[in-house]
Each structure stands twice: as structure tokens, then as C-alpha cells.
Amino acid sequence: MKVLFWTQQYWPYIGGVEVLSRHFIAELRAKGIEFFVVTGHGNLDLPDEDEMDGVPIYRFRFLQALGARDAGEILRIRRRVADLKQRLQPDIVHFNLSDPSLFFHLQTDVPHISSLVSIQLALPPTVADERTLLGQALRKSDWITANSGAILDDLRKIAPDTAAHSSLVYNGYPLPTTPGTALPFNPPQLMCIGRLVEEKGFDLMLSALPTLLARFPTLRLTIAGDGKARFALEMQAAELGVGDAVDFVGWVNPEGVPELLNQSTLVVMPSRWREAFGLVALQAAQMARPVVATRVGGLPEVVRHGKSGLIVEPESPSALAEAVTQLLARPDEAREMGQRARHWSQTQFGWERYVNAYQCLYTRLAQAQEL
Amino acid sequence: MMSSETRFIPNTSEVAAEVLDGEAVLINLTNGMYYSLVGTGGFIWSLLEGGANVNEIVSALVVQYEVKAEQAEKDVRQLIDDLKTEALITDSNQEGGALPSDAPAQRQPYEVPSLKVYSDMQALLALDPPMPDLTDAPWKQPNAKA
Incomplete structure (x- = not known):
């Protein structure tokens, strides 16, 4: 079976989806499925045709052409x-939906190639409109997967006609070889990981910090990642007088994330936007870290309130401070939550389950084309 | 009702349009709407760009495609209505240009032309890219080609 795997960016880019995709492809290649990757160029100077881990990579300047409104280049x-x-004659095009390069997939639709769309982002309500790229692509696909119940519910509410060809496949992530270590409480260490953009809400965590430092003076916050909001966040930390308690460590090599998580007492995900899933919450759970997260998108499905972490309302530094205080003040409760999180990370969000779910879908879609 | 003699021109002050291999992409630069025309649609767009009127387009379609004139005229009028509604073309007083004169050895299968609209392209482009500020890989994979 041949799968053309289409994703906005691929290795060496290292967002959650990019790293997940690389592991996923390696796993299914070992099961005999042949992969080709179609992806965007991004900002790095990378060749149009490449090979990584034995997988052919084809890069296109999708967003540059669309963004420049360059009809000829499009x-x-x-x-x-x-x-x-x-040329490749794949059995399936597996499109990971997170960007408008979908236009090029839709424009080159081939009847005998099955189309699987995996939704990796919160859907806008405009999907209901058939004059939209998303609306057309989702209705035309042979199957749609959503990576959380919240996103699947959104899809079925906005576009009820997709209900018969859509399903939930929770994200999974390979269990790291690094074992989870004991939660440090002296000093307590908070961790935020992700792109430094407004939507991630890291500014809300900084706003909560003065309250937390009054109660836990030795507390430290590490913010790992980079992005256009970094300068503003650094300024905010300085203005709040908490700069000495905050470490901005930039991008972290994906291989180094488990070790970084091991340094944390708990992980905070103060997102404003509808996180489709929240892969960092799963990675934290794998390392037995409790998570404080906002009630947005799929996060409350990955972080079970009161069981594997605490869920708070978005846009509320005081709610964040209260939840973090609760966990830091009760180390036994925090440790228990971490252990439960780790257990669920291997059962409900297990890697093998995830890979098998897509292997089954691929097989079903390929067989349907043969009939 | 539009006259069969009316000619049209692309609304070039607001619209960027290109045709390649008979397929057209049109972009309204004012509102960011994207459109595409494939197959017969791209063929008709090329004729409109050349200043053809409805009669001339229908004649060309009948020569090139397996379609009767009545069906072709109905479809051409519908497409022109759609293009005008989207402000992609306007009426023109200019003389028409050259039309394809050679009949093909075999006429092509006909598909009703349709204007595909992608009204959410701007919103999708505004989505934050995963690593927007990354201009160099912060680390390299050992087996990656340079």
C-alpha cells in the first residue's frame, strides 16, 4: 500500500504534529506501508526533493504562492x-489539515485515490459554507478523523453531512525511553512548552506569577519555545518584577523534551484558542507530570479535571494561580495525579492504539477503492 | 438578459488571473477570494480574455467538445453570470480577438463548466504557521541531506 502523507511542515520543523508525523510514518513503514511526504517549504532553505529516514520528501512553496496571490505560481x-x-500513484492521500495547502490537494483530486483528512485544528464555522475550501474538501474526502471529541463534535455540528464518514482517533505519542522522575518541590518548577504566540496564553501564566511567588518564593517558571510573542513576554516578566524567576530557554530539541519535563513539578497550558488536542499535555502525562490547563478544545479530554490535573477557565490568571497553588501545596495529590496521567497516557492515548487505528483506516480505504 | 454579442474583459483592476494547461486561477485582490476554473471552464475563460462574445464561445465549444449548441449556450450564460456576480469580468466595448480556428481530430468529453469558489483562503492564510520565526534549523538530523 502506498500513502502520500501531506502535512504543513515536516522534519526538521519540530512542532507537535511534525514530530508525531515522523514517528508515525516510521512505525507504519515497519508494517510494510510505503510513504511519500508532501509538505511546505516553511522558512528554512531546504531542497524541493529530499529523503529523510528513507522516506521521499517533496516540498512546495504552497503558502508563499497563495499568500503572494501569485496565480501563475499557484x-x-x-x-x-x-x-x-x-507518478507516485498512491492508494491514499492522507491530508493533515492545518493549512490552506489543501487547495492544491483538492485541485488535483484523482478519482481512484482515496482521500483521508485528519483535522488537527479547531474548525471555523465557515466550514458549513460550500463556497469554502474547508467545506468542499471535507465533504469530498472519503474519511475524516478528528483528534479529539471536541473537534469531532464541532465538525458534526457545523457540517452534519460529514457524520457518516468521520471518526475520532485520539492522538498518541511514542513512550519516551527516559523514565519519569520524582516531582521536584524544592524548589517547585513550572513548565510551559510551545510556540510563543498570543494564542498559547503564556502571558496569563506570567500574570499569575506574582501571586504564586508570594506563596512559593523559590518557585521558578521555564518557558520553552520561541515565536513572535517572545519579546513581549520577556518585557512582561520584567515589568511584573518576576524576570529573575523565569527562564526563557528557546526551542528545545524534541529528543530533549522528556528530560525537560522531568525537571518540572507541573506543566501549565494556559491556551486561549481551541487547542484541537494539546500534545504537550500528553507528553507531560507520559512523564507523570500533572497538568493545569484551560477549558478549551480537546484539552479537557487529555487532562481529566481532578484526576490527572486541573482544568480552569481560560483568560484567568487568578484561576491559574489557584490551581497551581492547590497542586504545589499538596504534593501527594500532585504525585497521584501524575501517576494517573501516566497510566492514561498509555491506555487511552497509547501509541500502538493510534498507529493501529490508522493502519485499519488505510486498509479499509484502500479496499474500498478496489471494489 | 445579456446579448449574445456582448463581449467581456477580466476585471484586471481587481483580479489576478492566469491560465495554465487550460486551467485558470482567479484571485480577487480586493477581498482575497480565490477561484478556479478547470476543463471547459478554463477554456471559456481563455476565450473571454480574448474578447469573445457568447456566440463565439458557444461555437468554439461545439467544435472542441462533445456538446450541443443549446446546452453549451445555457452553460456559458450561467458561467458568465457567475463571473459577473463575483465581479471577475465586466462588459467590454472592445473588438474581439482571434478565436481557435482549428477543429481537433477528436472532440473532447464535455463537462458543465463551473466556477469553484474558495472564500476562506484569507482566513486560512492568517492562521499562525507552526514555527513562523524559524529561519534556520536549531539542530540538524544526522542523516538529513544538506
């Missing part, structure tokens, strides 16, 4: 994609 890319599909 058509040239469209032709290259059509030629590629024709």
Missing part, C-alpha cells in the same frame, strides 16, 4: 502536484 505548483500524484 498553477505551476498545481501542475507539479498533479504530476507527482500521477
